[in-house]
Amino acid sequence: MPSTGRGKGPAMISKALEQKVDREVPDGDEDQAADGIAVLDDVDMVDAVAPRGQRRARKPAVKEDTTDESDDDVPLTKRRKTVNGTPKKAVKESDSEDDIPLTKRRTSAVKKEVVTQHSDSDSDVPLTKKRAATNKRPLVKDESDDSDVPIAASAARKSLAKEKKDIEKAADVTAKKIRAAEKKKPAAKRVKKEESEDEVKPKAKPKAKANGTANGTKKGAKGKAVKDESPQEEEEEDEEYKWWLEQNNDNSVKWTTLSHNGVLFPPEYEPLPKHVKLYYDGKPVTLHPKAEEVAGFFGSMLNSEVNVGNPIFCANFFDDFQTVLKETGGAKDADGKKVNIKDFKKLDFTKIFEYYEADREAKRSRSAAEKKAAKAEKDAAEEKYLTCKLDGRTEKVGNFRVEPPGLFRGRGQHPKTGRVKQRVMPEQVTINIGKGEKVPSPPPGHNWAKVIHDNTVTWLATWKENINGNTKYVMLAATSSLKGMSDFKKFEKARELKKHIDRIRKDYQKDLVSKVMVDRQRATAMYFIDKLALRAGNEKGEDEADTVGCCSLRLEHITLSTTEEPFHVTFDFLGKDSIRYHDTVEVTEQVYKNLKIFEKRKSPEDQLFDRLNTPTLNAHLRSYMPGLTAKVFRTYNASWTMAQEIKLLEADKKNPLKKANVHEKILAYNEANRKVAILCNHQRTVGKAHDTQMEKLEYKVKEKKYKQYRIKHMMLKINPKLEKDKSFMADLNNLYKNVLTEKWIEQHHKDLVEGEKVKIQKKFEKENEKLEADGEKPLKDSELEDRLTAADDLEKQLAKEFKDPKKNIAVENANSTIEKCENNIAKLDESIQAIETQMIDKEANKTIALGTSKLNYIDPRITVMFCKKFELPIEKVFSKTLRDKFKWAIDSTDENWDF
DNA sequence: GTCATCGACTCAGAAATCTTGAT
DNA sequence: GATCAAGATTTCTGAGTCGATGA
Known part of the structure; x- marks a missing residue:
């Protein structure tokens, strides 16, 4: 197992070190450098140490004594911990602020921000450099070395990163709006709301049908999913326990x-x-x-x-x-x-x-x-x-x-x-x-x-497995009230983060230039958790797979760009379930500089954030909001992204989605869902049959184009003057030269003949089976041979066509007209387009799993809102199980609900 | 008081199973 | 309407997160 490398870096970041790194970093945009990335020479931030060597909260030196730094040279694992596992800073802040309503706390936080020189505009910088990835879902595989990296995911991640700039801006505005609105409320009410935030229940609409469609229509009539919902079950549903209508403030008793x-x-x-x-x-x-x-x-x-x-x-x-x-x-x-x-x-x-x-x-x-x-x-x-x-x-x-x-x-x-x-x-x-x-x-x-x-626990039975000594539990189904409540609280917590996200972002941007190593590392880690949706990254044991998350990243997992692409970092590591995370992202110059600093005096197998671990990080996060942990950022960013994507669809007045067909609505939803899945790096292995399935689709397209090619020849026969029509002839030649090669046509002719033979043979066999079953004499083999001559005729005709298409492709129907031919070509065009859309979708989903984000990260109320807003039956996006699991959301959400 | 370990839960992709739609 | 492949859904259980616990 690689060494932890803890405590190898300096506790404080000296000006000399900053300057050394400055000389090393590639030349970037001057404006960007000036944009809030100055070294805080004038604000001396230190890790204050208590007399007995115990770590103290980080405070500006103007407010607290600067003392011994020795503790910062001690690896985290060796350091003495803090009160009840909570670092002093968190304790101190919560001591002083826990009893203050969040809205009031915010005021002091803002004041703190004012003293810094930092601008938050860094957050407006797109995560990745603009790439000429015009097609979001490329059909052609990238030729890069990372063969097992999802290409579509990688390209889509780039486009998502561009959008993230706007998404973050919107988050900033929203946070401010929420606080402004809360400020207007009477103080007593505000306090009450904040205290009971976790316990707020979704409101059920008076006559909501728990399992019906979003737009109030009856459940879909097709498929097993709806088939097994018997009237009796519906009756039971009516008596069902709607926990979201009740108040239960006791978290400990389940x-x-x-x-x-x-x-x-x-x-x-x-x-x-x-x-x-x-x-x-x-x-x-x-x-x-x-x-x-x-x-x-x-x-x-x-x-x-x-x-x-x-x-x-x-x-x-x-x-x-x-x-x-x-x-x-x-x-x-x-x-x-x-x-x-x-x-x-x-x-x-x-x-x-x-x-x-x-x-x-x-x-x-x-x-x-x-x-x-x-x-x-x-x-x-x-x-x-x-x-x-x-x-x-x-x-x-x-x-x-x-x-x-x-x-x-x-x-x-x-x-x-x-x-x-x-x-x-x-x-x-x-x-x-x-x-x-x-x-x-x-x-x-x-x-x-x-x-x-x-x-106080929810499990019904438990045992220990013999491999890792892990505890296994028998628990209630995801559709149960207990799991539902827990799910609801998770999403409410993510919504609560919405109120604080702007100042959290401002704070970590500010801490990116902290002189205290631990603060700077924490800020950099938070930047990654927020921007890249990385997992927290607990420490792992020797007897587990070597996978990492943010806090456990090692130097070997990142590569800093050279001068050609300033401020790019390539991540390449195995995350949860040994799923590879491989992506190059653009970071701010300050983050880039920080990574350079963290790399000093370390080996590739050393920890990048050697002064940070998940309990420390989460303790810091709790100082912003009760219950806030690194994990909440994933839920928040996933749901927020989804909500913003839907807002973009809503804003498109030119192509109102409400008027689109069901298929287009589903596609739009999946497209948004896919962005979330990419953000969370939810991958799946490429199915064994994927390539053959794609080839089949490609063949289908060519088959249809070949039909168009033949029809065009027929049109020439009907109206020879068309030969002088430059555009018509260009189309025909293009089809022949660029789409259908001679080789392909030759092979296709063989396939057609072979297909015809198989068809005749099968029909013959079936007829014989029937005759035998009826006790009659089967047809003779000579009959089959006779019938097969039709295939021989076809072969001869195709051979002639192949030799001289212009001369030998005959008009098949005596009633054919130019208009009819044109109609047929148009129909084929439509059909080709449908297949090509299917191919794009299939390729985009090749390595991306949409299910996990839909099941665990996207607030189901966003989906219900989408369905109601755009009049899409909920069963088109939520399976029966999901509808059961998210009954609380379906029952309590209207088209105007906002995450 | 510290910190490794444990307990309880959520999240995750693969595999199994069921449904759908084309022929 | 039978068959089969593709796609959708469900099940399974391993892998995380994070707070609590106790040496």
Whole structure:
């Protein structure tokens, strides 16, 4: 694991160091340099240290003594912490300000800002340099080296960065407006509002239909999503608990009564049939069922290249497999002699894989009735676990199934990936249930680990997994009231940040030039968290994948630009789930300078922000707003971006979206959604079939263009004078030379003939099947041969056309006129356009996952507002589950709602 | 008082399953 | 209306965040 590199940099930033870095940084725009990036020579900012060496709040020297700096030379991890884990600064500020209404606190904050020379115009500088990325969703893949970086994402991120300038300006204006409005309110009311901010409930409209469409129409008539909403269910919905209409100010108590039926254990292991064996060194071996089960874990996933192709996965599996073998008496050959399994490469799981594949295939190919029966049986077994009673209400349980044993699939280079996840026994499971409620029975012959009655938590059952010692929980479904309330509070907190964002931004811009290293690092980190939506970046252990977030970035994860592209930083690191973040962004000159300073005296594997960690950062953020953490910025920026994108759509009076068709409305929504997904770096792996699917679409386009080409030739036959029409002939030649090459036409002709043959053959076979079923004689083979001559004729005709299209493409319909031909060409044009739009959309979504942002980051009320404003049925953008999850938003939001 | 560890929760992409639409 | 592939949705469980806890 790389060293933390903590405390390697100086505690204070000397003027000499600043000047040295100044000489090193590439020449930038003079105006920009003058724009609020001066070194604060006149304001001596220091880390004040308490007499006993305890860290003190950072204050201007004019107000506090400048003392020993030694503490700043001490790595963070070695430093003494602060009161109750909260740095003194936060404590001090909250001491002095916690009791003051936020609106009043703001006044003092503004006063502080006045003393600085800093201008906030830095925030107006676009994050990335303007790029000639005219097409937001390029169809052609960039030829750059970063083959696994989402190209579309990268290009779109650039355009998003340009928009961010306006988005931030709007945020600034909004924050000021909110505070101005609150200032006008009577003081008593203001205090009350701020105190209960977290508890404000969305207002439900009197007659809102919880699950209906946004515009009040009946739910969509198609699809399963709506099919399973029976009248009975609707009736139940009417009696449903609308928590958003009630006040509940107690955060610690999650429920009063709770009853449930426990958890569902996976079925016992079914040993393989006797003839299905693991092979070692070419010979079949017999294993104890326990070892066979483990071999089966690996054998059944041979097609999962991402796992079995990973040497760590294989090594860990083999290690655990050998342990199980030892414990169970090892492997034996056909004669019952012991086989020493010591070389992974000699293991052959093919037979096991084939067995499980055949099993999967058999399941897939069951008849509809069989599938239905199996599902009914499964549903019946699960029924009692599906719901629980919480405070007398029926609520859905989420993951009531105990995770089955298998191989741990750690993402990326997780050091434990491939290890055996053991079967969870009832003796490991703790049940949480209401006092006096009937405790669910453990499986026969077993006991629960414990039964507790803790109403301050939301889980129903828990156990520890054996790989990382992590706790697993059975919790309520996302559609439950508990999760809904929690979701609502999350978005309200993000909305609360809206009021403070301008001064937070001003403050960190100011701190970017602080003389105190820790402040300057924190400000730079905040800049990244705010502008790039980076995650906080907790410290990670040796036994986890090496992934980072903002605070844990190392020098090796950033590259500062050279003179050609001043003030650009390239980020290249693995984030959550080992998803690569690779992007070059433009930063302000001051941020660039800071990074240069932070790099001094460090190695690539050292921490960039060696004086910062997530608790310190979050403690600082809490000083602005109760409950503010780095994570809130992601929610805020995602929702704010979405809301601004929708405002842009609204502002487009030339092309009113309200009048557009449903498809265009969905596209517009997805386009905005995509911007949020790009901001949050939500990626997905490119589907295996993506390239072939794109090729198919491309072929379809060419096919249609070929049809146009033929029609144009027919037009020449109908009206030979067209040959003198320059524009007509140019179109025709262009189609031939630039779109349809000779080679392509030749191949297409072959495809057409082949297609015709297949069609004839299939029709023939089908007719024969029918005849046989009716007990009649099948058609003779000679009949098929006769019919196939039609394909031969087509082949001859196409060959002639290929040789001399002008002469041999004949008018197919005697009634054809120039006008009819033109109509046909226009129709083909429309169809081509539709396919091309589909291709652009498909390519744009190739590596970007829209779901995560829709599910977790975009305030659902923005979506509901969008649907109501532009008259789009909500089910077009929210699936059934999302409609259930966000019932509170659907029920309480109108078209004028604003984030 | 400090700080590593733990507990409880949210967020995340892959895989599994279901639905839709073209042929 | 049967079949099949593509697309949409749901499920699963690993990976984060962040506050609390206790040595």
